[in-house]
Amino acid sequence: MITESIYLDHQATTPLDERVLQEMLPFLTSEYGNPSSPHTYGEVAARAVRTARRRVADLVGAKNEREIVFTSGATEADHLAIVGAALAARPHGGHLVTTAIEHKAVLAACQRLVNHHGYTLTRVGVDRHGRVLPADIAAALTPHTVLVSVMHANNEIGTLQRLTAINEITAPRGIVLHTDAAQSAGCGLMDVTELGVDLASLSAHKLYGPKGIGALYIRGGIRITAQQTGGGQERGLRAGTPNVPAIVGFGAAAHLISTGAVTPPPRIRALRDRLQDRLLTAIPNAVVNGHPYQRLPGNLSLTLPGVEATDLLDRLPGIAASTGSACNTGSGEPSHVLTAIGLTREQARATLRLSLGRTTTATDVDRAAECITRTAHTLAAVPANTA
Ligand SMILES: Cc1ncc(COP(=O)(O)O)c(C=O)c1O
DSSP states (O other), X not given: OOOSOEEOBTTTOOOOOHHHHHHHHHHHTXXXXXXXXXSHHHHHHXXXXXXXXXXXXXXXXOSOGGGEEEESSHHHHHHHHHHHHHHHTGGGOOEEEEETTOOHHHHHHHHHHHHHHOOEEEEEOOOTTSOOOHHHHHHHOOTTEEEEEOOSBOTXXXXXXXXXXXXXXXXXXXXXXXXXXXXXXXXXXXXXXXXXXXXXXXXXXXXXXXXXXXXXXXXXXXXXXXXXXXSOTXXXXXXXXXXHHHHHHHHHHHHHHHTTOXXXXXXHHHHHHHHHXXXXXXXXXXXXXXXXXXXXXXXXXEEXXXXXXXXXXXXXXXXXXXXXXXXXXXXXXXXXXXXXXXXXXXXHHTEEEEEOOXXXXXXXXXXXXXXXXXXXXXXXXXXXXXX
């Protein structure tokens, strides 16, 4: 058990909420029925899955719980959304539009369609804050475009996109709009009706639920070709015996957010701002990445010129944070997100992602700021603030 570390990596994953665990436990022990079984065990499991589906639907503002399809996580949901919607729309065209800062799950799904199914792909760039201009999306569309995929909140720099404006461009043309909402749903920021998206990918472990479970929101009427077939579960869109304990946990985590039973995002934002202020004061040449305001409340992506972020973290075993995103860590390649917003290779390597969550305290923030500052000053030619 790690007790000493300050956990500042909530965008990689979040701890399981104790209340979520309590709701899951019976389904890991006594209530082990298969929801497809026609007896009491099966009925108990089926009822629990129905409740969870309703709760996830409520979290994202879906009108009907049938619009929620459980998957193994956001990676699978991205894949089902992109490959499934594009293949279903094949008679109407074979062009896809996405952005330069998407999660690798989205980029890989698009690339699979290019490599194996003959689709063409346009990756739209972003501004220095990581925002896509809706006009650039409009300019990328062709008469053959069938799908646009734009993430709601970025997992490295936290920037939020203008999905409503993008929907105003795609909807009149009958183009399916997908969003990866893995990072935003936990902050209560994803409302599919308000934002007008047709497909939204979700992940439970980003919102204090268990790992290995997620969902795809599929607006009624949107056609999807199933990617995993077999037993016909999830309305034939995702075969396989449902992971009942994990689904129950996802539902419980969603319900806690919808009912306001968790730390409110403004409190997390206030702590993030405190950490940001402390670090910028102590390390005056540090640069904050991402949009100044339209950004996830817990996100702080910071470039510390002259400092190798991996060296910094190696020297700070008491702080659990990451360089870029967890997915890029270890690859040696600079983050495609950071280079897309204009950072050089060196600047990308000097970038630290600190992400705060529900259990982060002011003491954590102050201690982390002090340790990071001290180590950054020792490591590099980061000028100390003499003011
Ligand atoms: C934006 C985004 N999409 C997708 C994923 C993948 O989610 P999962 O771990 O549930 O497959 C992540 C997780 O890192 C993410 O941040």
